[in-house]
Amino acid sequence: MPKLSAKSSKLQASPIRKLAPHARAAEARGTRVIYLNIGQPDMPTPPEMIAELHGLSLARLAYAPSEGLPEARAAWSAFFESWGIRFAPDEVLVTNGASEAITFALAIVAGGGGEVLVFEPCYTNYLSFAAQADVTMRPVTLRVEDGYHFGAAERLRERIGPKTRGILLCNPSNPTGTVYTLAELEAVAQVAVEHDLFVICDEVYREFVFGGGEVRSFTRFEDLAQRIILVDSVSKRFNACGVRIGCMATRNREVLDVALRFCQARLSVPTAEQLMVVPMLERGREYSRRLCGEYERRRDAVFQGLGGIDGVSPHLSEGSFYTMTRLPIDSCEDFALFLLRDFSSGGETLSLAPGEGFYVTEGLGVDEVRIAFMYDAETLARAMRILDAAVAAYPGKLVGASLKS
Ligand SMILES: Cc1ncc(COP(=O)(O)O)c(C=O)c1O
Numbered sequence: 001m002p003k004l005s006a007k008s009s010k011l012q013a014s015p016i017r018k019l020a021p022h023a024r025a026a027e028a029r030g031t032r033v034i035y036l037n038i039g040q041p042d043m044p045t046p047p048e049m050i051a052e053l054h055g056l057s058l059a060r061l062a063y064a065p066s067e068g069l070p071e072a073r074a075a076w077s078a079f080f081e082s083w084g085i086r087f088a089p090d091e092v093l094v095t096n097g098a099s100e101a102i103t104f105a106l107a108i109v110a111g112g113g114g115e116v117l118v119f120e121p122c123y124t125n126y127l128s129f130a131a132q133a134d135v136t137m138r139p140v141t142l143r144v145e146d147g148y149h150f151g152a153a154e155r156l157r158e159r160i161g162p163k164t165r166g167i168l169l170c171n172p173s174n175p176t177g178t179v180y181t182l183a184e185l186e187a188v189a190q191v192a193v194e195h196d197l198f199v200i201c202d203e204v205y206r207e208f209v210f211g212g213g214e215v216r217s218f219t220r221f222e223d224l225a226q227r228i229i230l231v232d233s234v235s236k237r238f239n240a241c242g243v244r245i246g247c248m249a250t251r252n253r254e255v256l257d258v259a260l261r262f263c264q265a266r267l268s269v270p271t272a273e274q275l276m277v278v279p280m281l282e283r284g285r286e287y288s289r290r291l292c293g294e295y296e297r298r299r300d301a302v303f304q305g306l307g308g309i310d311g312v313s314p315h316l317s318e319g320s321f322y323t324m325t326r327l328p329i330d331s332c333e334d335f336a337l338f339l340l341r342d343f344s345s346g347g348e349t350l351s352l353a354p355g356e357g358f359y360v361t362e363g364l365g366v367d368e369v370r371i372a373f374m375y376d377a378e379t380l381a382r383a384m385r386i387l388d389a390a391v392a393a394y395p396g397k398l399v400g401a402s403l404k405s
Contacts, residue, residue, distance in 0.1 A: 036383060144176075176315075301380040
């Protein structure tokens with residue numbers, strides 16, 4: 001048999017999806033599974049968006065321009081303007097979700113053997129995007145005890161090597177719910193200038209900041225304008241993951257030129273989908289504001305529930321719609337299997353995302369899980385009671401001295 005490439009082995013199976021067969025088996029046994037592992041919004045896509053799709057009169061579905069339809073580029077530009085972020089339409093490239101934009105950005109900044117700094121735990125697909133672009137992720141490890149904040153510029157400086165070309169940052173963060181402080185953003189900006197680095201800012205959760213907190217886009221740093229590559233998406237803010245529309249925006253003409261060549265090589269982004277998102281991009285702020293309130297209620301239910309579990313000290317997620325927590329468990333991967341194979345409470349069990357898959361560094365995150373807020377607050381409160389019962393029943397529960405501080 002011919003051998004597969006070395007690169008093939010670098011692509012990890014999604015840690016979020018690999019428990020799916022066990023979840024299906026639990027359901028086949030009649031157990032209801034509450035899926036806390038997947039960040040697929042449970043609420044309906046805005047009717048305005050669906051109506052727009054139905055109202056489109058498209059006589060011929062030709063390739064759209066590689067850079068995106070003018071209407072879609074203008075709508076992204078107007079959307080950014082509503083946040084005080086200035087990108088002209090010709091500084092925006094429409095992409096197949098933020099996923100494609102991040103993959104292009106990584107390839108442009110550090111492709112073919114360069115390195116990019118990333119905070120871990122991180123969005124797990126970053127690792128696969130980096131593998132596709134032949135980029136090495138250099139992790140800056142964050143701790144739950146610090147609310148997954150990194151604090152000072154020194155944490156970044158000590159990880160920079162001769163091949164480091166950029167910093168990839170997700171704010172608010174998936175998977176931790178961290179919203180970086182202004183001082184932290186300034187630290188990133190300072191290090192980027194000192195070491196001549198690009199900053200790839202993934203702001204797909206920009207709307208979701210809890211407690212009325214101010215959203216701080218990275219684009220506020222005007223002196224960083226040539227270094228910033230902003231990545232965005234309609235997936236989460238408009239409950240429209242299946243639409244697959246995102247974008248890359250930058251003022252750096254050289255980056256835009258190369259990015260356009262990547263766009264040309266994949267030809268185009270689907271036409272109808274680009275058009276259906278236009279009204280929401282132009283007028284969707286109120287919609288995502290309401291969503292944020294709902295996610296905050298859910299966050300509170302999870303935080304309260306986790307706080308009631310013996311041996312768990314949760315951190316308060318500040319944004320996005322996730323939290324990560326440490327459990328008093330020897331291996332959360334085994335625990336996630338235990339939940340699906342051997343446990344139920346009142347006919348229900350949970351599907352959890354084990355923490356290991358969110359780390360670049362091997363061996364970290366074994367006692368952590370990520371929880372997504374994709375059910376109403378009542379269901380999430382019940383889910384936390386199920387988690388409490390499962391932790392108590394799990395044979396690998398850590399007690400007393402074996403618990404990590
Ligand atoms: C942090 C982050 N970035 C990017 C993406 C991908 O977004 P899209 O659906 O636009 O490709 C996700 C999806 O979960 C995400 O959580």
